[in-house]
Amino acid sequence: MKLTLPIEAFPTLKLPPETLKNAAVLTLWFSDLRKSGKGEVIYTLRKFVKKGKGFKPGSVTGEREKSLWIELKEDRLNRLKGASN
Numbered sequence: 001m002k003l004t005l006p007i008e009a010f011p012t013l014k015l016p017p018e019t020l021k022n023a024a025v026l027t028l029w030f031s032d033l034r035k036s037g038k039g040e041v042i043y044t045l046r047k048f049v050k051k052g053k054g055f056k057p058g059s060v061t062g063e064r065e066k067s068l069w070i071e072l073k074e075d076r077l078n079r080l081k082g083a084s085n
Contacts, residue, residue: 024070038071
């Protein structure tokens with residue numbers, strides 16, 4: 001299962017790698033892959049994400065995508081969710 005993370009950005013704007021990893025961790029956390037604790041998250045600019053005709057709600061296709069392999073780490077997840085240690 002691939003999870004799509006559309007990115008809003010101007011072509012000249014570089015997204016910091018940590019921001020991208022944080023977004024991918026949250027994408028994985030709020031998906032069906034949460035139980036496995038790891039998975040592939042693909043990302044692309046929003047203009048390359050399209051809903052296909054007859055697709056189920058929430059299903060999309062992407063072009064020019066890149067992927068990240070993410071493993072949920074408890075310390076990063078707690079930081080993102082705002083939990084105090």
